[in-house]
Amino acid sequence: MDARGLLKEHITKLASLTPAEFDYFFSHFKPLSFKKGQVIIREGDKVDNEYFVVSGCLKTFFINDDVKMHILQFAMPTWWASDYNALYTQTKATVNLDCITDVELLSLSNVDREKLCREIHQVEYFFRWRTNGGYVAAHKRLLSFMNNDAKTRYEELMKLYPLLYNLVPKHLIAAYLGVSRETLSRLYNSHKNVM
Amino acid sequence: MDARGLLKEHITKLASLTPAEFDYFFSHFKPLSFKKGQVIIREGDKVDNEYFVVSGCLKTFFINDDVKMHILQFAMPTWWASDYNALYTQTKATVNLDCITDVELLSLSNVDREKLCREIHQVEYFFRWRTNGGYVAAHKRLLSFMNNDAKTRYEELMKLYPLLYNLVPKHLIAAYLGVSRETLSRLYNSHKNVM
Numbered sequence: 001m002d003a004r005g006l007l008k009e010h011i012t013k014l015a016s017l018t019p020a021e022f023d024y025f026f027s028h029f030k031p032l033s034f035k036k037g038q039v040i041i042r043e044g045d046k047v048d049n050e051y052f053v054v055s056g057c058l059k060t061f062f063i064n065d066d067v068k069m070h071i072l073q074f075a076m077p078t079w080w081a082s083d084y085n086a087l088y089t090q091t092k093a094t095v096n097l098d099c100i101t102d103v104e105l106l107s108l109s110n111v112d113r114e115k116l117c118r119e120i121h122q123v124e125y126f127f128r129w130r131t132n133g134g135y136v137a138a139h140k141r142l143l144s145f146m147n148n149d150a151k152t153r154y155e156e157l158m159k160l161y162p163l164l165y166n167l168v169p170k171h172l173i174a175a176y177l178g179v180s181r182e183t184l185s186r187l188y189n190s191h192k193n194v195m
Numbered sequence: 196m197d198a199r200g201l202l203k204e205h206i207t208k209l210a211s212l213t214p215a216e217f218d219y220f221f222s223h224f225k226p227l228s229f230k231k232g233q234v235i236i237r238e239g240d241k242v243d244n245e246y247f248v249v250s251g252c253l254k255t256f257f258i259n260d261d262v263k264m265h266i267l268q269f270a271m272p273t274w275w276a277s278d279y280n281a282l283y284t285q286t287k288a289t290v291n292l293d294c295i296t297d298v299e300l301l302s303l304s305n306v307d308r309e310k311l312c313r314e315i316h317q318v319e320y321f322f323r324w325r326t327n328g329g330y331v332a333a334h335k336r337l338l339s340f341m342n343n344d345a346k347t348r349y350e351e352l353m354k355l356y357p358l359l360y361n362l363v364p365k366h367l368i369a370a371y372l373g374v375s376r377e378t379l380s381r382l383y384n385s386h387k388n389v390m
Contacts, residue, residue, distance in 0.1 A: 064342050142340065
């Protein structure tokens with residue numbers, strides 16, 4: 001499916017736009033391509049855009065003082081990615097966004113999102129429910145971190161991104177879960193056995 | 196300030212409602228009072244409402260298999276509280292909500308929120324930006340949990356709720372931060388010394 005078709009299908013799951021409204025909405029998105037390893041947002045950057053993933057896989061991450069990488073989020077096709085803290089509060093980026101594979105994206109600016117939300121009520125409805133979903137997902141992840149439960153984190157990750165285990169290098173999955181490579185293998189094998 | 200005035204001031208920070216729109220909006224809220232220790236949402240409940248805090252302090256929490264309490268959130272005046280996972284996805288509650296002090300609340304049902312969002316575009320705008328704020332706060336907290344950085348979690352908590360240290364029993368603050376009482380005292384003393 002092309003970028004336009006994918007975005008249309010994605011929006012239609014939540015909101016009802018007329019064909020003319022969708023055309024207008026889509027005209028504010030800018031198609032972008034990046035190569036594996038390219039950096040889209042770097043800590044300290046000004047952040048003006050968010051990205052709808054058309055193909056490929058991204059990660060948002062930060063490196064702590066001990067030079068350990070923590071992965072906040074993966075982004076697969078039909079997911080959105082940015083440093084939302086920086087984007088929403090107009091502060092400098094505190095995380096990085098880069099490409100695990102070659103990717104195609106649709107970029108939407110903060111300014112255009114707000115304009116579209118003002119102009120088309122259903123667009124505002126769409127973005128409200130998109131964020132509601134993200135809020136709930138962030139709280140679920142927080143609960144499993146508070147409970148220090150790597151098994152639940154692993155199972156939630158596989159539910160969110162069933163194809164991830166074969167697509168993404170294992171050290172990145174371990175960095176998302178906050179566990180060692182050895183623990184990841186153990187979780188993978190015990191998960192397989194109950195499937 | 197009375198409940199109506201507090202809600203009006205809170206909404207006005209983000210959205211512009213006419214006096215007639217605000218009256219209509221406010222007519223969907225139901226005032227409620229609870230005593231210290233009363234439970235508002237219990238794990239396993241169906242959740243139909245969210246709550247705007249007028250006075251007092253609430254906590255959302257869960258107890259893990261080791262009977263250890265984890266606090267997901269405090270809610271002070273002008274904050275909103277519910278089990279948003281259960282409320283938004285119409286599933287059973289996975290956390291509890293109870294009263295740290297006597298509280299006064301304004302209750303809004305899921306059904307009425309959606310109706311108001313459809314009827315008044317500025318109400319949809321308000322709730323979108325309220326959730327955007329919650330999403331960013333949840334991700335910040337997640338980052339500090341991933342980084343296992345109790346000092347940052349403490350400083351973020353004090354920034355969010357400057358009055359909390361004197362209002363809330365110390366063992367609850369420790370349960371929010373995921374640290375012992377002794378670590379909390381150390382963080383409090385080192386924080387005081389740099390103020």
